[in-house]
Amino acid sequence: MEKIIEILEELKPGVDFAKEEHLIDDHILESMMMVQLVAALNDEFDIEITPRDIVPENFQSAKAINEMVERLLEDE
Amino acid sequence: MQYNTFTFLGLFLGLTLLAYYVTPLKARWGVLLGASAVFYVLGGRQLILIVALTTAVIYLAARRMEKISATAKAQRKLLPKEERKAYKAKMSGKKRRVLAAACIFAVGLLLFLKYFNFFGSSLNTLWEKLHLSWEIPYLHLLLPLGISFYTLSAVSYLADVYWEKYPAERNYFKLLLFLIFFPVIVEGPISRYDQLGSQLFEGHKFDYYKFTSGLQLIVWGLFKKMVIADRIDGFVGVIFGSYGDYGGLAVALAILLYTIQLYTEFSGCMDIVTGCAQLFGISLAKNFEQPFFSRNVNEFWRRWHITLGAFLRDYVFYPISLSKFFQKLSKGARKHFNEYFAMTIPAAVALFAVWFCNGIWHGAEWKYICYGLYYYVIMLAGMLLEPLFKKICAAIRLNREENRGFHAFQVVRTCILVGIGMLIFRAENLRAAGKMFLSLFDKEAWRSVGFFWDVGMNPYEYLVILIGVLIVLYVGIQNERKILVRDRIASRAAAIRMTAYTVGVVAVILLGAYGPGYGAVDFIYAQF
Structure with missing residues (x-):
């Protein structure tokens, strides 16, 4: 979780990612940033996030992202 | 039958509503299907057969993909661990081939019927310039009503079933209703099956507030x-x-008024x-959200024709930018270039595809392709210059998020950029757009106001x-x-x-x- 927040803060400084729960609905994470985020997550956790995982529910908060990463690690 | 006519609002809609609310709840989707079929035949005549055929292909492909997924899941558990990965890859490839075949059929039909003559005449011009005596014939093709809209809905349905976001539809006629539902067939909004499907199929009781x-x-x-x-x-x-x-003020006003016309x-x-x-x-998906209050063109396209932008984002932008090839390319580039630049490569390539598709989707003309690419250039420039903008703003201590004056400047700048886009979109052709654009800088023409009358x-x-x-x-x-x-x-x-x-x-x-x-x-x- 901490690593995910670190990645997010690097991509977009100035947002309290530990608290934000509407990253997609509030357009904090836009499509350009999503591509960069996915690349960083794939690298960091050695997973493969595909377009099927790109649904708002998986990216609304750092917690949701963490859950998705854990799910993908289990599937590996 | 236009939506703003008495025939539609008074007769067609009135009769359909009457039939809908007197029919038992469970069968009400049948009324919608019947009405949609009648609406289609009145507007598109025998071309409904093409839609019916496309639906059949989509229906069968989705069922097939679902079956492959189910078999893969059941068989995978029975295999030893070391064989599972290879088996998964084999079944994914099989499913991908079904998806590709169905998409090629649906999109291929759209490309052929809508764009054959455009590409034909463009190639003929090229042959002529190269002094070749080849000629692609002009074909008299009929375009099925709403093909640009229902094809996108069909592709989104196929991709979602491929990604196992929801199960494939069991009933062919329900899928047909989803694709030809009469309020959305002519101009959208481009519908998603998981958002619209269940609403169409369950019968709704009369609701005074909604009505x-x-x-x-x-x-x-x-x-x-x-x-x-x-x-x-x-x-x-x-x-x-x-x-x-005309020139100057007349052209500026025409651009402004056309923008208002298209929006309203x-x-x-x-x-x-x-x-x-x-x-x-x-409830249908929202297609507009006060686009002219946007601070940049990215935001404008999130608020203007929202369902087209969302379709291109989910089914063109992400699949390309997140593909293994571009992810690897980006990873490799990071070793040689600046990290921001390297991470931008997949997005930049995917964005080109998005804006090319956006442009050509609007019509088989070069001006529409330029219209799309115009936005591509603006967005790419914004993306590549972002680190520089950040530095400048930090140097002059400008808080881009909170400064109200800067906010107003951004809104005006976006409106001007959108206006230039509208000029390309509406002008007879690219040459006319260029001439009209240059005439905006004719000082003399700004003094003339006689055109008003x-x-x-x-x-x-x-x-x-x-x-x-x-x-x-x-x-x-x-x-x-x-x-x-x-x-x-x-x-x-x-x-x-x-x-x-x-x-x-x-x-x-x-x-x-x-x-x-x-x-x-x-x-x-x-x-x-």
Whole structure:
């Protein structure tokens, strides 16, 4: 979780990612940033996030992202 | 059958509503299917057979993909761990081939029917320049009603079933209804199966609130279309048609008015069809969200034709930018280039595909391709220059998020950029767009105001347009503040409420652009 927040803060400084729960609905994470985020997550956790995982529910908060990463690690 | 005609609103819609609410709940989707088929045949005649065939291919492909997934899941568990990965890859490949075949069929049909003659004539010009005697013949092709819209809905359904976001539809006729539902077939919104499907298939009980708000929305849409957009059509037609005779202020005003025309017409049509669907208790996806309050063109496209932007984002942008190839490329580039630049490569390539598709989706003409690529260049420049902007803002201590003056500047800048896009979109061709753009810098032409009375409009019409636009602007500002004018009116005393509704209906009847001197103006987006 901490690593995910670190990645997010690097991509977009100035947002309290530990608290934000509407990253997609509030357009904090836009499509350009999503591509960069996915690349960083794939690298960091050695997973493969595909377009099927790109649904708002998986990216609304750092917690949701963490859950998705854990799910993908289990599937590996 | 146009959505703003009495034949549609009075007869077709009235009869369909009557049939819908007298039919038992479970069978109500059948009424919608019957009405949609009749609507399609009235507008598209025998071409309904092409839609029926496309639906059959989509239906079978989705079922097949689902079956492959189910077999793969069941068999995988029985295999030793070391073989599972290879088996998964084999089955994924099988499923991907089914997806590709169905997409090639649906999109191929669209490409062939809509673009064959465009590519043919472009290639013929090329052959001629190369002194080759080849010639691609011109074909007289009929375009099925709404093909640009239902093909995208079909592709999104296929991709979602491929990604196992939801199960494939079991009933062919339900899938057919999803693709040809009469309020969305002509101009969208481009629907997603998981958002619209279940709403279509479950029968809805009569809901007074939804029904009345649907009626209000229809009147509001008619107001935008008939009082503002259709009245502007004359002015825009004259200036863009004889652009050589005008310049400066006339052209600037024509661009502004065309932008207003396209917005009020397209969003008005969306209000009408959303209102129609609401009469049946069905909610459609939002297609507009006050786009002219956007701070940059990215935001503009999140608020303008939202369902097209969302389709291109989910089914073109992400699949390309997140593909293994581009992820590897980006990873490799990070070793040689600046990290920001390397991470931008997949997005930059995917964005090109998005804006090329956006442009050509609008029509088989070079100007539409340039229209799309115009936005691509703006967005790419913004993306690549972002680190520089950040540094400049830090140096001059400008908080881009909170500075109100800068916010206003961004909104005006976005409107100007969108206006230039509209010029490319509406001009006869690229040469005309270029000439009109250059004429904006003709100082002499800015002094001439005689065109006001040359274009066949009288002061009364200018006044109606001005008042209409101010009302739309007021409602837009309220919406931005999350205040729904409709709900505000509905919460007032009955007398005030009825007066407001009567004024709305009377305004459409009295101020709408019809009668002698006006032809019915076709919906612009219906041609796409």
